[in-house]
Amino acid sequence: METKIYEGRVLSLSVYDVKVEGRKVRREVIKHRGAAAVLAFDEKKRIILVRQHRFPHGYVLEIPAGTLEKKEEPLRCAFRELEEETGYRAKKMTPLITYYPSIGYNTEVIHCFVASGSKKVSDLKLDEDEILSVVKLSPNKVLSMIRAGEIQDSKTICAVLAYAASHSL
């Protein structure tokens, strides 16, 4: 049985009373449309990141990403978000890793892609409430920031470490 608590812009919340393996359990569940995130490199093989204000955390350095629009395919969302947030257009997007950030209570799934052939084509096209700037760093610098705990965003960590595990950075 689902009890709807809240339906919002980014997420909604329901409480479920369900039976699992014969036992009655109550589960609080966040529903989220999912997101796409992009590991992209500029002409000098630096990783293209965005520095963004994330309430209540403050400024956060992360790879470009955004929530899927209604009925939007993750691949299309990846192309769109990269260009909107950084002004770079990719030639190709290759699936890298797909994961659930909080599998215990959140339906959100994040589809990470690697962009190739990225070229700067425009200025940023930000949503009205997006506050961000573009930062480019060498892969080694990003890896050392992850190791030092200076980057703590799951999509950036998952994408960069998954890429590093199968490519030499």
Place this chain on the structure above:
Amino acid sequence: METKIYEGRVLSLSVYDVKVEGRKVRREVIKHRGAAAVLAFDEKKRIILVRQHRFPHGYVLEIPAGTLEKKEEPLRCAFRELEEETGYRAKKMTPLITYYPSIGYNTEVIHCFVASGSKKVSDLKLDEDEILSVVKLSPNKVLSMIRAGEIQDSKTICAVLAYAASHSL
């Protein structure tokens, strides 16, 4: 300004109307106490995982983890969850990586540790609504399951890839 929407067992939800860089923005924020997760190895150097029912995803293979109790230190939580969920007691816990699963709208932070000197000391002590079993797999098998998309849980991916990036697995 904060508007409280829901206060639950695992999480609560508020909507904030705030000013960021001079612009008024509305943010939906999940509040969560945070969690600890443990990358532990058995006597044969296999990774100790749990197979757990996660509504609405179904059965999920993941490293042992749990929500911090009120005022509980992440380190203490890591020792406790490893023993409760797997029956293994660690000699030592070393911080591995700390990350925000959904930095855009969720305060949850997950503290991942590497356990060393783990020994089986007891049977599982599960919470009433926990439904899980222990599975031990070689590090290479876990890595190949991450690559194949058969493990899609953020804490398992972050902990295993962060460990693999600095140790030979």
